[in-house]
Amino acid sequence: MDCCESLTAAGVSRRALMLGGASFAAWAYLPKFARAADGRDPRVIVVILRGALDGLATVAPVGDPDYAGLHGAIALTTDGPHAAIGLDSFFALHPSMPVFARMYRDKQAAVVHAVATPYRDRSHFDGQDVLESGFAGPGRVQSGWLNRALGALPKGERVMSALAVGPTTPLVLRGPAPTVGWAPAILPQAADDTAMRLLDLYGHRDPALHEALAQGLKLEKSASGADMKPKGGNAVAAMRFAAKGAAKLMAADDGPRIGALAFDGWDTHANEGGPVGRLAFLLSGLDGAFAEFETGLGERWRDTVVVVATEFGRTARINGTSGTDHGTGTIALLAGGALKGGRVIADWPGLKTANLYQARDLAPTTDLRAVVKGVLHDHLGLGEQVLAQAVFPDSAAVKPMQGLVG
Numbered sequence: 001m002d003c004c005e006s007l008t009a010a011g012v013s014r015r016a017l018m019l020g021g022a023s024f025a026a027w028a029y030l031p032k033f034a035r036a037a038d039g040r041d042p043r044v045i046v047v048i049l050r051g052a053l054d055g056l057a058t059v060a061p062v063g064d065p066d067y068a069g070l071h072g073a074i075a076l077t078t079d080g081p082h083a084a085i086g087l088d089s090f091f092a093l094h095p096s097m098p099v100f101a102r103m104y105r106d107k108q109a110a111v112v113h114a115v116a117t118p119y120r121d122r123s124h125f126d127g128q129d130v131l132e133s134g135f136a137g138p139g140r141v142q143s144g145w146l147n148r149a150l151g152a153l154p155k156g157e158r159v160m161s162a163l164a165v166g167p168t169t170p171l172v173l174r175g176p177a178p179t180v181g182w183a184p185a186i187l188p189q190a191a192d193d194t195a196m197r198l199l200d201l202y203g204h205r206d207p208a209l210h211e212a213l214a215q216g217l218k219l220e221k222s223a224s225g226a227d228m229k230p231k232g233g234n235a236v237a238a239m240r241f242a243a244k245g246a247a248k249l250m251a252a253d254d255g256p257r258i259g260a261l262a263f264d265g266w267d268t269h270a271n272e273g274g275p276v277g278r279l280a281f282l283l284s285g286l287d288g289a290f291a292e293f294e295t296g297l298g299e300r301w302r303d304t305v306v307v308v309a310t311e312f313g314r315t316a317r318i319n320g321t322s323g324t325d326h327g328t329g330t331i332a333l334l335a336g337g338a339l340k341g342g343r344v345i346a347d348w349p350g351l352k353t354a355n356l357y358q359a360r361d362l363a364p365t366t367d368l369r370a371v372v373k374g375v376l377h378d379h380l381g382l383g384e385q386v387l388a389q390a391v392f393p394d395s396a397a398v399k400p401m402q403g404l405v406g
Contacts, residue, residue, distance in 0.1 A: 042338065042379050043250055043304040045259045045293060046146055048170055049286070050128060051266030053310040055330035056362060057279055058097075059111050059344065063090035066351035070316045074274035082275030087111070091344045095275050096283040099291045100335065107342035109290075109335040110404070112371050114346050116312060116364030122326035124267070127311030132171035134369070134392045145391050146260055147175030149376050152386045163256035165246050173260040180256060184238075184245050236285035239263055243289035247296025263289075266310060270321035290335055302337035305375050305405060309368060315360050316351055329362030332371050338379060340406045367398045374401035 060076040061067050062084065068075045076084040076092055084092035085101045091113070093101050103109035119130040119138070126138035134145025150162050162179040164170060173179055242261055249255045265282060272279045286308070294301050313330030329349075334341065347365040349355050357363040369392045376382045376391065377400040388396040 040303050040338075041257070041300070043257050043259075043297070043300060044146075044375065044379060045246065045250070045261070045304065045306045045336075046172055047286075047289070047306065047308040048128070048132065048172060048260070048262040049266045049308060049310040050262055050264045051124065051268075051310070052127070052312050052314055052326060053266050053330055054268060054272065054279060054314040054324050055113065055115075056314070056316060057272065057274070057324075058094050058283060058333075059087070059113060059331050060084055060092050060094070061090060061113075061348065061351065062092045064348070064351050070318070070351060071274075072318045073322060074272055074277075074318055076275060084275070087344055090348075091346075094280065094283050096280040097287040099287045099294075100333070103290065103294070103335050104342055108337055108339055109333070110339060110341040111344045112332040112334070112346070112366055112368075112401075113344055114329045114349055114362055114364055115332050115366040115368050115371065116329050117368050119312065120328065122312065124311060124326075129171065131309060131311045131368070134172075136394060142171075143175030144170070144172035145372070146172045146258065147177045147179070149380065149382060149391045150179075150258055151175065151177035152382055152390050153380060161256040162258040162260070163246060163249055165242050165259065165261040170260045170262045173258075182245060182249065184242050235263075235265055235282060236288060239285035240288040240292050243292035244296050247293050251297045251300050261289075268314065268323050269319070269325060270323040272318070272323040293335070304336040305338050305379050306333075306335045307372060307375060308333035308335075309372075313362055316356055316362055317360065327361035328357045329364040332368060334371075334375075334404065338405050340403055345401075366401075369395055369398045370401045371404070373398065374404045376400075378402075378405040 056067065056071060057074060057076065060071075062076060062078055068077075076094065078084055078086060078092055082095055084095055085098070086092050087101075087104060091111070093104070100109050117127070117130045118136040119127050121127070123138075129138040130136070132144045133141050134148070135141060147162070162173055162177065164173045164179050164181045165184065166181075167183045169179060169181060242263075246259050246261060250257065250259055263286070268279050271277065274280075290306070293304070293306055297304055309332050310330055313327040314324035315327045319325055345366070349363040349365050351362070353359050355363060373384075373387045373392065373395075376387060377384065382391065384400060387400065388394075388398075392398070
């Protein structure tokens with residue numbers, strides 16, 4: 001039996017096992033970037049929620065008189081055993097997110113409500129393309145805005161690498177600027193003795209491949225130590241596992257400063273649930289990911305901003321299966337020690353039928369690109385012209401949101 005056959009028997013392809021190694025081998029060739037003028041060592045983590053998050057269910061406008069009627073049986077309330085967590089006199093947070101609530105109270109988390117990309121149709125594929133590419137329309141490019149932001153950073157003496165978490169690199173981080181990858185769902189499946197046999201084989205036949213695999217296994221060990229095995233095998237465990245590994249890698253002095261993760265499963269057409277149910281389950285996983293970022297980054301948390309975004313929102317009115325359909329306006333969640341948090345930022349459009357987008361969706365009043373530009377401008381020092389031309393092409397009319405970062 002040759003090495004490829006033995007790998008197949010183990011349930012892991014050679015290509016999958018080598019993914020981390022090949023990516024990690026590129027680390028030594030990453031360009032160096034200028035240190036922040038004030039001595040900070042900033043980190044940015046972007047989390048993509050694929051499937052379209054119900055922003056009205058996650059951060060509920062309980063002060064809007066039309067909210068309860070539209071969201072019906074799944075509407076959040078401010079009293080009872082599963083009461084939402086009050087953020088201010090108008091907005092309340094889903095009860096499955098106590099970590100985010102604590103960060104909010106500590107002014108290390110914020111919400112931008114009634115936000116959207118420029119996309120106005122309801123295709124997941126096209127919506128995600130716009131969200132991650134940074135262009136105003138779908139199908140334009142094969143690179144993402146976060147990769148272009150990395151490439152636009154001023155060169156200097158310090159490595160500023162980017163980490164892609166997952167079996168494939170999210171579009172937001174694809175492009176010419178080099179990145180490294182960690183696939184938590186793939187590499188842990190390989191038995192230790194299989195990896196050691198491959199190392200021995202490559203050591204005799206292909207020294208370069210041997211070195212790449214050795215570096216990849218080192219990366220995997222760093223991200224997925226003995227305390228890092230996912231428990232429960234569900235979406236909540238997977239989110240926490242990915243966040244914990246990313247945080248461990250990004251906390252290292254020579255680790256990545258920019259990271260991107262994508263969490264699937266947010267398409268809640270049926271049985272979405274209110275304070276308990278399917279969405280509550282998913283939000284508890286996201287809340288756990290925030291906790292893992294904070295804990296794993298340690299002292300680096302103070303220089304970190306986490307941006308959580310989704311391709312579009314969901315309908316304001318629930319459907320006949322206690323779910324919500326594809327919509328428009330939604331929320332962006334921000335967290336991190338570098339954030340000026342403790343607030344919900346919203347130009348609230350109202351939920352009366354006349355105020356809804358196409359009489360069905362929360363109307364977007366804030367461009368998501370303004371939020372991201374604000375983080376990249378104030379936290380990473382990218383200029384407005386670079387943001388408008390290279391990172392988010394043809395977006396000069398969208399100004400960076402000011403005052404997000406301390």
